[in-house]
Structures are given as structure tokens and as C-alpha cells.
Amino acid sequence: MSKEYSPKEKAIYEAVIELLEEGADLNNLTVAEITGKAGIGKGTAYEYFSNKEEMIAKALFYNSESFCRQLYKGVCKEKNLHDKVDYMMRKIEQEVPKAKCLLRLMNMLSDNTEISRRLQELFKEVFCAKEGIVEFVRNILEDEFRDGKTPSKDEMEYLVLDIYSKIICWVMVLNESKYEDITRRNSMRALILDGICREVRTI
Amino acid sequence: MSKEYSPKEKAIYEAVIELLEEGADLNNLTVAEITGKAGIGKGTAYEYFSNKEEMIAKALFYNSESFCRQLYKGVCKEKNLHDKVDYMMRKIEQEVPKAKCLLRLMNMLSDNTEISRRLQELFKEVFCAKEGIVEFVRNILEDEFRDGKTPSKDEMEYLVLDIYSKIICWVMVLNESKYEDITRRNSMRALILDGICREVRTI
Amino acid sequence: MSKEYSPKEKAIYEAVIELLEEGADLNNLTVAEITGKAGIGKGTAYEYFSNKEEMIAKALFYNSESFCRQLYKGVCKEKNLHDKVDYMMRKIEQEVPKAKCLLRLMNMLSDNTEISRRLQELFKEVFCAKEGIVEFVRNILEDEFRDGKTPSKDEMEYLVLDIYSKIICWVMVLNESKYEDITRRNSMRALILDGICREVRTI
Amino acid sequence: MSKEYSPKEKAIYEAVIELLEEGADLNNLTVAEITGKAGIGKGTAYEYFSNKEEMIAKALFYNSESFCRQLYKGVCKEKNLHDKVDYMMRKIEQEVPKAKCLLRLMNMLSDNTEISRRLQELFKEVFCAKEGIVEFVRNILEDEFRDGKTPSKDEMEYLVLDIYSKIICWVMVLNESKYEDITRRNSMRALILDGICREVRTI
DNA sequence: AATGAATGAGATTTCATTCAT
DNA sequence: TATGAATGAAATCTCATTCAT
Numbered sequence: 001m002s003k004e005y006s007p008k009e010k011a012i013y014e015a016v017i018e019l020l021e022e023g024a025d026l027n028n029l030t031v032a033e034i035t036g037k038a039g040i041g042k043g044t045a046y047e048y049f050s051n052k053e054e055m056i057a058k059a060l061f062y063n064s065e066s067f068c069r070q071l072y073k074g075v076c077k078e079k080n081l082h083d084k085v086d087y088m089m090r091k092i093e094q095e096v097p098k099a100k101c102l103l104r105l106m107n108m109l110s111d112n113t114e115i116s117r118r119l120q121e122l123f124k125e126v127f128c129a130k131e132g133i134v135e136f137v138r139n140i141l142e143d144e145f146r147d148g149k150t151p152s153k154d155e156m157e158y159l160v161l162d163i164y165s166k167i168i169c170w171v172m173v174l175n176e177s178k179y180e181d182i183t184r185r186n187s188m189r190a191l192i193l194d195g196i197c198r199e200v201r202t203i
Numbered sequence: 204m205s206k207e208y209s210p211k212e213k214a215i216y217e218a219v220i221e222l223l224e225e226g227a228d229l230n231n232l233t234v235a236e237i238t239g240k241a242g243i244g245k246g247t248a249y250e251y252f253s254n255k256e257e258m259i260a261k262a263l264f265y266n267s268e269s270f271c272r273q274l275y276k277g278v279c280k281e282k283n284l285h286d287k288v289d290y291m292m293r294k295i296e297q298e299v300p301k302a303k304c305l306l307r308l309m310n311m312l313s314d315n316t317e318i319s320r321r322l323q324e325l326f327k328e329v330f331c332a333k334e335g336i337v338e339f340v341r342n343i344l345e346d347e348f349r350d351g352k353t354p355s356k357d358e359m360e361y362l363v364l365d366i367y368s369k370i371i372c373w374v375m376v377l378n379e380s381k382y383e384d385i386t387r388r389n390s391m392r393a394l395i396l397d398g399i400c401r402e403v404r405t406i
Numbered sequence: 407m408s409k410e411y412s413p414k415e416k417a418i419y420e421a422v423i424e425l426l427e428e429g430a431d432l433n434n435l436t437v438a439e440i441t442g443k444a445g446i447g448k449g450t451a452y453e454y455f456s457n458k459e460e461m462i463a464k465a466l467f468y469n470s471e472s473f474c475r476q477l478y479k480g481v482c483k484e485k486n487l488h489d490k491v492d493y494m495m496r497k498i499e500q501e502v503p504k505a506k507c508l509l510r511l512m513n514m515l516s517d518n519t520e521i522s523r524r525l526q527e528l529f530k531e532v533f534c535a536k537e538g539i540v541e542f543v544r545n546i547l548e549d550e551f552r553d554g555k556t557p558s559k560d561e562m563e564y565l566v567l568d569i570y571s572k573i574i575c576w577v578m579v580l581n582e583s584k585y586e587d588i589t590r591r592n593s594m595r596a597l598i599l600d601g602i603c604r605e606v607r608t609i
Numbered sequence: 610m611s612k613e614y615s616p617k618e619k620a621i622y623e624a625v626i627e628l629l630e631e632g633a634d635l636n637n638l639t640v641a642e643i644t645g646k647a648g649i650g651k652g653t654a655y656e657y658f659s660n661k662e663e664m665i666a667k668a669l670f671y672n673s674e675s676f677c678r679q680l681y682k683g684v685c686k687e688k689n690l691h692d693k694v695d696y697m698m699r700k701i702e703q704e705v706p707k708a709k710c711l712l713r714l715m716n717m718l719s720d721n722t723e724i725s726r727r728l729q730e731l732f733k734e735v736f737c738a739k740e741g742i743v744e745f746v747r748n749i750l751e752d753e754f755r756d757g758k759t760p761s762k763d764e765m766e767y768l769v770l771d772i773y774s775k776i777i778c779w780v781m782v783l784n785e786s787k788y789e790d791i792t793r794r795n796s797m798r799a800l801i802l803d804g805i806c807r808e809v810r811t812i
Numbered sequence: 813a814a815t816g817a818a819t820g821a822g823a824t825t826t827c828a829t830t831c832a833t
Numbered sequence: 834t835a836t837g838a839a840t841g842a843a844a845t846c847t848c849a850t851t852c853a854t
Contacts, residue, residue, distance in 0.1 A: 518634040
């Protein structure tokens, strides 16, 4: 189903992600750092990618896509909006680094870097309406409104945006040290989840 | 009250912002570009800033701060939450480039760049609880709850986050071409505004 | 008589010449290009040649030698200087690419490249007084002076040089677009041929 | 009259020529070598030239042009063809390195290198019919035929080519060790010179 | 105080050559 | 024997920063 990656490609992808998790600055990553971490020669990377930007963009894309796919699978098993969003939030909580990577990707999409341009290309080429947080949220909402009252197009857009933004907030919360405390985190999760459900109900 | 800036400093700040508005990539800006745009010598910039990152970080900070200050002044004149948020959203709509700059600053705050480190220092040093969108939102909410029922600390945090995230969304919306259509924009503004008020009311 | 070449060796030689004819720059040819054109593996080339320079030098040498041999055969059949030189010039005209290759070889002989060093070695090792334009011209002249007045050693050197340089000119002429016109080319060929004969006669 | 060169530019030009005289291979010269020889920083070279090829091409051009200009001045003072050509040949003899540089330039003009492309551009931009050996020879011939019988266009072309090629031969002769012997060199010079005059007379 | 020419460290990228298969 | 994936040395070029003017 999903494209097969050569071991060297995967090594590059994972090296970039590890570096990101170690707190590296994606905009000033060097090819030497990446290939060093990946355990391959500098020249080898250029057998698989045509330049540094492609390496980094594809690495972000690869990881985000695989995380989104995971999320999607889990979400499909849940019955209603509440459980779906709850699943998502807990999954994100379990896999903060992957969620962080997704967040970084989304920030990068708009920073005018060469990397951002590559990312946009990747999204144009590969994207299939099933991955990507926004499309993802839209799917969940469409399921919810399958039968019963349907909101207007504008209201739908608003809801997508609202849920999307709350999930982003959730990722930001998870990165704040004050939410390392489990009870506070639980409490915040519940508030966000309730907020989302309330919005969908009342619109 | 606010620090005085020398003309050369301001020239640098404005040059950075102009470059940003022209679509430059802040992570690959060169000192030559900045000083060229500012109309001063490269060496001169180093009389006022100790390195490139400081120039960019301070430029973002300067502009965001001044935009926030403007927002704050306007918001103070409004009576209730609805009008305050409405004012904010319309102001942002009028000044997309400045809002964009603020958005960029916020993205940068978490990208581990040297610039991000400088920005964090600036916020530590200079921040005075009045500027910055988050603190800003908190102020508005505290005003709103001055008399009457006060939400719990957690609920308060949630509301801050919710409003903050919706404002970010608003900026993102304004950058999407499909919202160049005025009626759609108006409709979305109303939905977001109502959403915020509803959240505050029902919590 | 002539050394036998393995098919892979010949493939390399011909690949280099084809690339040269396609307008490649011999100094920046890559092994990948050569072996790609030759249709063999990169490693294989190193079974036959010890490095890139050897490949190119031998390829030039191979082609020049074979062209010279052809010329020599044809020239031997002619009786007198006029017919010999005429044959040569017409042959060169028919096979401009091969002549060009010879010209390139001669230029390279003096450009201090690693390739030029290899070429010089080849000429030292292999050269057998029968190939190579200079030696070639000398032979023709010696035939001419076999019986009758012999010029002094210096005069002989001068004549070799004169004929040699006129042949080089002929190759240059053939590469100029203004001599694509047949009548002009014929006229120039006649002038050069007459010039050569006159010099030999009058010295 | 002639363009002014900045000291750094001239330093680069002279460095390239010195390296050439020391037997360097122009196709594999490195920027580090050039700037090292020139006694300037690597980056400095890029303030004046946009890439390595430009440095080398302009260096060859600069030197050849100045040598041609010298030749031209001297030649103008001579009255007839014999003396003009004699002057040229003796001048070349005195300044073998400069002549060699000119020879190298002429070889390079046709080697499909990036350098060759730059050289061709330079000739297109700057050339003014007074420099360059070919144009140079044409001028001398036109002077010679000013009054008296004029040869046909084709004959004229032939003569230009013949003289040009003999001068090239002269440079090649000067690089051969067997002509380090003065009497042989004198003898060869006389033969070439006579040959040229004879050709012009008899055509 | 202001400048911008000069610098060289450091980044990306290429490619000849090796060597395991 | 033939291959081409892997390598890393080495090259070009950029650009933040300095410093003489």
C-alpha cells in the first residue's frame, strides 16, 4: 500500500527525526550531521536525495504521514466524535515526539524556506485526502454529521478550524513543563475534549 | 514608558519586516540584505547588535510588541468581551502583514534556531505582562470575570488557550486565498467571534 | 601487427570519442558518463584502465592512431606529393570528427593536464614512427626527396613544420561555418595544396 | 585608453599566469591555489569574479590582450611585411611565456570547457578588431596590399591562415628543446620568415 | 560614528575509486 | 569477470564578522 523505502532512505529519515527530537534546529542542520547520525557516508545521501532540503522535507513528511496513518486507523475503530477525539488526544500524548514533528512540519509549511517549498511539492504530489491533520479532522466531522442535521458549509469550515486549532493547542500544552503534572494534564485534556464536543453539538 | 530606539536600530527593524513581507525566508536572511534594505553600512549594524540573530529576533520582537500595544490600546476602549475580541479580529484583518509577523515570531519561538533562543531571552528580559498575545488574552479574560462567577484556574487556562488558538486560526484564515472573498470572511469572523463568546459564557 | 583490444576496451574508446563528438568537454568528463555511454559497469572500466586519465588518453590515442593508419594506407597508394597531400586533405574532409579528435589530442599534448602526461607516455611507449601526423608528414617528404636533390636538415624540418601547420589549418577551416559552402571549401583546399607543393618545390 | 583594473583583479590575473608559467594545468587549477599565489583571501576573489572560470578566462584574456597590444605597437613602426613579421617573431622569441599563454588561450577557445565559453564571451564583448592574432595578421596583409595588386578574397583568406599557422608553429618550435640551440633557432626563424614572404609574393 | 573591503571558516555537492556481491 | 552502491576527499562558493580608513 505505502511506498517502500530503501534502508538508506529510512536511515536518513530517522536520523533527521532523532536530531529533531534531540532539539536540533532543522534550518541549520548540516548534511554531515544527518549522515553521521544515519551512519552512512555523506556522498551516499546524494544517491537518494538531490539535495539537503529534500532530505529534511521528506523526513518530516515521512514521519508525519506515518503518524497520521496510525491516528487514522485508531480513530476509525471508535464510534462517536467524543471517543474519536479522545483517542486522538491520548495518542498524541503517548507520542509527543511524533506529534511535535508534525507541528514542526506545519510551521515549516509557511516559513518560505527552501524546505517549505519542497514540503509543498510533496503535499501536491502525494497527498491523498486521508492524511494530514486538517483533512483528517474534516473526515471525522463528516462522519459525525452523516445522519441528522448538517451544518452549513461555513459552519463546517469553522468547526474544522476550531478542532484543528484545539489539537494544535494540545500539542503545545504537552510541551509546556507545567503540564508535566498528570492531573493538570488530565484536567486540560478533558476541558479541550468537552469544548470540542460542545462546539459540534451547539453549532 | 517604552524604550527609545535610535534611527539606525529602527531602520534595521523595519528592513527585516519589509523583507519578511516581501516573502523572504527569515532563516536565510543575510546581513548584507538587511543592511542594504536599511540603507546603512554592514559594519554599522554591528555597532547596535552583536550578531545577525539579534537583529532578526529584535526586529520581530519590536514589531510584534508595537502591534500588540496598538491592539491593547484599542481593546481597552471596548466594554465587553464580544466587542474586545471583535475589535482584535478586525484590527488583525486590517493589518495582516503585522499579524503575519507576529505569527512568524510565534512559530520561531519553538524552532530551536539561534533566533529562537534570542527571542526567548528577549521575552525573559523585557516582557512586562502587557504585551504578547497570550498575556493579552489573559488580560481580556480577567477583565471579563472581574465581577461575577470566576472560573477555576484550569478553566481559565483552557479559555486562554482556546481564544489564543482561535486568533491564530484567524490569522491563518486571512492568509488563505479562499477567504479573500469578503462575505466568506465576514461569515467566518462572526463564527469565530461567536464561538469565543459562547465558550466563555458556558464554561 | 597492431595490438588487439578487448571489446570492453574498445567500448570505452568509442564512448569517449562519441562524447567528444557530442561536444563534451574532455577535461570534465566523468567515469560515469564514459562507462554509461560504453554500456559497461563503472568497476569494469577499472579492470582495464588504472584511472580515468588513462581511459581518455588511450581513447584519443586509439582513435588518432587508427585514423593515421588509414591515412597512411591511402597515401601509400599515391605516387607523388601532390596526390598524397590531396588524398590526405580529402580524407580529413570526409572524416572531420576523427580529424577533430586528432586536433584535440594535439592540443592536449601541451596542456599540462594529467591526461597530457598520459598521452606523452603513450607516445614514448608505443610510438612506432609510422603514426602521428608529424612523423607522417616527414615520411611523405622523405619519399618525395628519395631521389633527386635533398634539402638540408633545417630545410627538411621547416618543410615538415610547414606542411604540418597547413594541415592543422585545414582542420580548422573545416570547422568554420563559412567553409560549409562547397565552392569556397574547394577553393581553399586547392590553395593550401598548391601552397604545400610550391614550398616543397622552391626550397 | 585601456580599462583600469583594481589591484586585486590584477593580482588574480598575474597569479594565474605565474601558475601557468610554472607548468600548472589550467583545467585543474583551484581557487585556493590562485588566491594563495595572489596573496589574497579566497573570498576576496569572489568580490571581483563571479566564479573560477571567469578568473581564469579573464586572466588569459588580460595577458594575451596586453601582449597583442605590445606586438601591434612594435609592428606599426616597421615598414614592410618582412620587417613586420621579423619583429613579431623576435618579440615572441623574447617573450616565450606570454606567447605560450596566447597559445594556451587559443587552444582553450575550442575545448568546450566552461573556461572556453567564458573566453568566447569575452571576445564577443571586448574585441575590437585590433587585437587577436588572426585579425592582427589580416591587418598586416592589408597594409602590404594597400597599393599594387590585390589578391582575391579566397587568396587573402589563405594567406592569413598560412601566416597565422606559421606563427603558431614558431611558438611550438620555441618550446621544443632542440631549438634551445641559438643557431638552429636563427636558421628556423629565417626559413619561416622567408617562407611567409615568398607566399605573399607568389600568390 | 560609519563604512564596506577583506577574510576564512564552514557548508554543500561531486565524483574517482573501491570492494562486496 | 562484472557490477554499481558506498564512500570521503576535495572543490567551489557564501557570508558573518572584523577593522583600517
